[in-house]
Amino acid sequence: MQLHCIDCDSRYSISDFKYACSCGGLLEIEQDFKFLDSEYLKRKFEQRLSDRMTPYASGVWRYKELIFPELEDRFLITKNEGNTGLYDIERVNQYVGIKKIWLKSQSENPSGSFKDNGMVVAVSHGKSLGLDKFTCTSTGNTSSSLAMYSSLTNSQSYVFVPDKNISLNKVLQTISYGAKVIAFEGTYDQGIDFLEKYSGELGLYICNSINPFRIEGQKSIIYEIAQYLRWELPDWIVVPGGALSNVSALGKGLGDLYELGFINRLPRVAVVQAEGASPFHQMISKNKNELQPELQPKTVASALNIGNPPSWKKARNTLNATNGITVSVTDDEILNAKAVIDQSGIGCEPASASTVAGLKKLCESGQIHRDETAVCILTGNLLKDTEVLRQYHLECTENSLFANPLIKSKLNIESIKHL
Structure with missing residues (x-):
């Protein structure tokens, strides 16, 4: 390595x-994969599915040979992350209008988001270096994941969060895990700049997506999808685009699987951004070579509220390698897609629902054919942002197409019969 x-x-x-x-x-x-036997690894990964009491029961460390083979087992941290569901829901298929769609529910991770797949590797690497002070700038999911793993290893985490346009649920989760949370005036991007400049002086190990070990861990999401589908991936992988670390990681994982012969073709990748925070989509759609940051990003999907995504170059490489595309969706499109996902029994946070909203938009425009197949990555838990739920269902507007408001009723049989 x-x-x-x-x-x-x-x-x-x-x-x-x-x-x-x-x-x-x-x-x-x-990594140099030339001495790895893909058939042997497939059997090994399959055997580990029955493991329960070792780190290899993890949906990340199951693939240790492809993620961090040089890390000694004594440094393997785990909370049984990964192993998240892959769901085929007819209601969502009909809403999108595509032949087959699977939802990869990363919200089932222990801290409630996909960040656990990468964070467990970053913190394990930091511990192997003898470090016990970890940090990140976050709009929410990164911070709660870091705080969880830091506390699990008796380490301290220092989390920097913008003081506006973030989910209080995620901040409270982070505080509850014991992190020192610093709410600052400014944006996510300014927080990243601060840590890049001063983390060394402060003695802090950065666990944002600029840390390459985060990306290595997040690759496991695509490995798991491929294994669940017997190494036959769909036509499309649809991913939300915030900091763009997930796009980068899944693209890298796809490249690994193809190089090793686990899969015989690369699916195409579609990146979905919110219209109020879509600098990457704007760059790609206008065929620009450089990303122009959005200084005041704003979207109801707080995890996408990033105007200068640090991993945009890696994400662009993923699009180039997979003949990928981008799309942006409105907040209303996100919230209505979220309601459909929630009412299908899966549930997700707003940023997650951007994938279903984006896939629907791409199908309607003809950029994705209705006879194709896709996996949509759902990145965060339904309860990560309850304020959005309250507004959509209880303060429903004409744009809340699937609102499910409270029913006020007298507690008697005749009233209940007529509901």
């Missing part, structure tokens, strides 16, 4: 760990 700069092609030993290249470019983990 070594660190590879995606900009200047420089390489570094992982023992000389850093978050960015000397040229300023993002680093990624580079």
Whole structure:
């Protein structure tokens, strides 16, 4: 394993760990898979599905040979992350209008979001370096995941959150896990800049997506989808686009599986952003070479409320490798898709629902054919943002197409009969 700069092609030993290249470019983990036997690994991954009492019961460490083979087992942290459901729901199929759609419900992770897949690897790496002070800037899900794993390992986490346009539920979850939470005036992007400048001086190990070990852990999401589907992936993988770490990770995981011969073709990747926070979509749709940050991003989907996503170059590489596309959706489209997902018995936070909303929009525009198949990644739990639920169902407007308001009734048999 070594660190590879995606900009200047420089390489570094992982023992000389850093978050960015000397040229300023993002680093990624580079592994040599040429001595790995894919058929042997398939059998091993299958055997580990029956494991219950070791770290390999994890839906991340099940794939340790592809994620962090050099990490000693004594540093493997786990809370049985991964192992999340893959659901085929007819109601969602009909809403989108596509042949087959699966929902990968990352909300079933222990802290309630996909961040656990990457965070468990980042914190394990930090502990292997002898560190016990971890940090991140977050709009919510990253912070709660980091706080959970830090407390699990008797370490301290320092979390920086913008003081506006974030979910209080996620902040309360983070506080409850014991993190020191610093609410600052400014945006997510400014928080990232601060940590890049001062984390070393403060003695803090960064666990945001600029950390390449986060990306390695998040690759496991695509490994798990592929294994559940017997190594036959659908035509499309649809992903929400906030910081774009998930797009980067899933793209890297797809490349691994293809290189190793686990799959014989690459599915296409569709990245969905909210219209109020869509700098990546704007760049791609206008065929620009550089991302123009949105200084005041604003969307009801707080996890997508990022105007300068740090992983945009890696995400662009994913689109190039998979002939991928982007789309943006309105807040109303997100909330109505969310209501359909919630009422199908799965449930998700607003950012998650952007995938179903985006897939529906791409099908209606003809960019995705209705005879194709897709997996939509649902990134966070239904209860991550209860204020959105209250507004949609209890203060329902004409745009709340699937609102399910409270029914006020007298408690007698005749009143109840007529409901």
